[in-house]
Amino acid sequence: MATVLVIEDEARIGDLLAAALTANGHDVDWRRTGAEGLRAARAGTIDLVLLDLGLPDVDGVEVCRSLKRAQPQCVVVMLTARRDEMDVVEGLEAGADDYLTKPFRMTELLARVRAHLRRAAVAEFVPGVFTSGDLTVDPGARRCLIRDREVVLRPKEFDLLARLAADAGRAVSRESLMDDVWDRNWFGSTKTLDVHIASLRHRLDAATQSFDPPATVPGISTLRGHGYRLDDVPPARGAAIQSP
Structure with a gap:
């Protein structure tokens, strides 16, 4: 079981992510703003973060940088509606490990989560x-x-x-x-x-x-x-x- 932090302000998407990850055996903490997500990351060890880039309070790229400073070993997967390649590259260069563009298939997201939680031997x-x-x-x-x-x-x-x-x-x-x-x-x-x-x-x-x-x-x-x-x-x- 992994500890997964979801930072997503859209209630429908947040509910779906929390339910699917919990059903797959993960311990899920869902936060709706960047500030709340960062507080959660500083409070305990996180294995993986699903981070929406379009947050209402703080730009997701800045949240990503702060997450990596707080927990360098955690995996950050960006969830973004931004399809411009430079936006994606900026997020990856800020420390994100991967990205998915919205709308995404839940099967694909869960496969990505499994892949990132699998530590290469x-x-x-x-x-x-x-x-x-x-x-x-x-x-x-x-x-x-x-x-x-x-x-x-x-x-x-x-x-x-x-x-x-x-x-x-x-x-x-x-x-x-x-x-x-x-x-x-x-x-x-x-x-x-x-x-x-x-x-x-x-x-x-x-x-x-x-x-x-x-x-x-x-x-x-x-x-x-x-x-x-x-x-x-x-x-x-x-x-x-x-x-x-």
Whole structure:
């Protein structure tokens, strides 16, 4: 059973969400404004938030940023009537893990909830600690290090990095990434994958540039029409996968 916070001002939608999630075994807290939702998030641990972007008191994107500051590990799924791509990207860049546009099918929403609550077993992807250049990925400890400094990643960002590290230097399809990091029965758009990859690149790049001279880490290449590849640093720089 997961604790799910619903922040939705429309009574009909809120009632349907609360009933469906409760019927699926979740502990549901429904709040109608951004301020009430943030108070609930600060009062106890939340596993997942369903967040309407069109709230009456606070812009949903700002609520998302505040939620991630209050509970960095919680999953935030945006519910939005905004179909403009830039609005969706802004929400994802603010820390949301996924989005659904209204109107949505309840079966699709419940599938997304199950997918996000399913934590990828990244220890299955990499048999030990992965090192390449100055980067170290330790799936067992869920730690990403550049030199001796920890890089803070969102859960799905870490899972993506670990999954790519398992096949460093090899192409990994979008379908494989979605199956392994999200869910085999994923519904709808995979735009969330692209935004998470972009965010992961940004975090790694910012971390490398914080050193003088800059650190050396593998790049993530986009393979159009297929997926992504973690470009392992050449062996002369010490790339390896060490057994436990």
